[in-house]
Amino acid sequence: MMQKITPFLWFDNQAEEAVSFYISVFRNAKVGKVIRYGEAGPGPVGSVMVAEFELEGIRFTALNGGPMFKFTEAISMVVDCKDQAEVDHFWDRLSEGGQPGQCGWLKDRFGLSWQIVPEALPRLLGDPDPAKAGRVMQAMLQMTRIEVAKLEKAYAG
Incomplete structure (x- = not known):
């Protein structure tokens, strides 16, 4: 198709x-x-x-x-990753010569914005328990590259 x-x-x-x-x-x-x-x-x-x-x-x-x-952050490419290894691969490669941003965002060396997102992030942020989701949000706001283990630790409290 x-x-x-x-x-x-x-x-x-x-x-x-x-x-x-x-x-x-x-x-x-x-x-x-x-x-x-x-x-x-x-x-x-x-x-x-x-x-x-x-x-x-x-x-x-x-x-x-x-x-x-020029590229702006108004448009970005999202890379959905199954685990931390994939997050690390895409973060390391796409940020070569670029700029890390907050919460899994980066600009590559050409100025194109990317979001490197582990599958755990939307699942944890979408938890119906607002306290758990809030702890995950607070943890994520402290990160450049998303770290799944730290998100899960925040989720668990």
Whole structure:
């Protein structure tokens, strides 16, 4: 089935580098069609204009569109992780050259925001006991990378 909506990522001139990086981070990833600028420009001849790629079954498009637009935290990619090992893998790789944020958020070296979320987090935050959920929230607010063991300890009281 064709994917109806595709995230389209605007880069200044790092689309090819970004695609290579993202492909190296995710196990189920591949590069698709790559279109390069020709003599008509506006980019340098032979440089990537548009590159399609896939991460974990989701198609993306990367464009070298110039410096007019930058990423903001208003849009982020969420990586759902089964355990701490996955959280650590994605946090370590995606934050290389980037900036850690609060509560599992980070910006990668291209300025794209990511949320690295263990499956335990929404389960613990959604507990019907407001005291348990509140302790988990307070623990999470102290974290950059989410630490499942600390969340579970807070949950238990």
